[in-house]
Amino acid sequence: MQLCKATKLNYCMDTNTVEDIHNQARECIHSLQRQLSDLQLETEGLKSRLEYAEERLISSQAEKNDLVTKCNEEMSEPVSYTHLRAHETSLHLVCRLLLEKKKN
Numbered sequence: 001m002q003l004c005k006a007t008k009l010n011y012c013m014d015t016n017t018v019e020d021i022h023n024q025a026r027e028c029i030h031s032l033q034r035q036l037s038d039l040q041l042e043t044e045g046l047k048s049r050l051e052y053a054e055e056r057l058i059s060s061q062a063e064k065n066d067l068v069t070k071c072n073e074e075m076s077e078p079v080s081y082t083h084l085r086a087h088e089t090s091l092h093l094v095c096r097l098l099l100e101k102k103k104n
Contacts, residue, residue, distance in 0.1 A: 088096070
């Protein structure tokens with residue numbers, strides 16, 4: 001009879017151990033699922049930020065190309081010395097006078 005009680009006790013301990021292990025595994029799986037969900041949300045956020053950055057880069061490159069084209073078009077037209085002097089700022093004037101003085 002004691003053997004049966006001991007066997008039942010071992011069986012209960014084994015059952016609790018298996019049940020505890022099962023619960024721990026279930027908790028671990030739920031924790032991993034939450035972490036995976038968080039990582040997926042973070043990844044989606046990073047993807048949208050990357051897409052936005054790529055769009056801005058493409059837009060910036062297009063604007064740069066437009067400016068370069070415009071500058072090239074404007075620079076290809078000759079301008080008179082009078083025209084240049086008309087747009088001369090005080091800083092340009094000082095620099096020009098200093099350069100002329102240095103030549104003499």
